[in-house]
Amino acid sequence: MNELEQEIARREAKNGFMNHNYIEMELVEKDHAVFRLDIRPESKNPYGMVHGGAIYTLADNATGTAAHTDGRYYVTQTSALHFLRNQSEGTVRASATVRHRGKSTVLTAVDITGEGGKLIATGEFTFFCVDKALMDSKVAQK
Numbered sequence: 844m845n846e847l848e849q850e851i852a853r854r855e856a857k858n859g860f861m862n863h864n865y866i867e868m869e870l871v872e873k874d875h876a877v878f879r880l881d882i883r884p885e886s887k888n889p890y891g892m893v894h895g896g897a898i899y900t901l902a903d904n905a906t907g908t909a910a911h912t913d914g915r916y917y918v919t920q921t922s923a924l925h926f927l928r929n930q931s932e933g934t935v936r937a938s939a940t941v942r943h944r945g946k947s948t949v950l951t952a953v954d955i956t957g958e959g960g961k962l963i964a965t966g967e968f969t970f971f972c973v974d975k976a977l978m979d980s981k982v983a984q985k
Contacts, residue, residue: 847912864885864900865885868904875909876912877936879934879935887931891931902955906937906951906952920970925965927962934958937954937955938953948969948971949972953967
């Protein structure tokens with residue numbers, strides 16, 4: 844595991860919501876991240892399909908991690924996720940890529956794919972860069 848992967852893995856270990864939803868990081872490299880969700884009973888909506896919130900959480904974590912690969916701190920500013928289809932079993936993956944880095948914002952794109960590489964959802968997330976010292980102090984208070 845390279846230094847970037849180690850740093851991201853340390854941060855993700857503290858991500859209680861991601862861990863609670865059984866979302867796992869598969870790959871992280873400069874401006875790119877892939878996350879996975881193995882569908883479990885807890886991941887499903889009342890119709891037996893992956894809950895839209897689980898898909899959104901998967902997308903938000905993948906895009907946020909892709910943004911964070913420059914070492915700065917970000918929070919989600921806006922997002923648009925288009926749900927195209929769903930599935931009830933197996934694995935879904937989010938592959939996120941940075942499309943643009945500005946001084947204070949980062950635009951990312953994400954594709955959520957399911958079994959056989961079928962596109963389940965696609966979207967864009969914008970992240971706002973926050974002061975690292977301020978965020979470090981908030982984390983240290985916990």
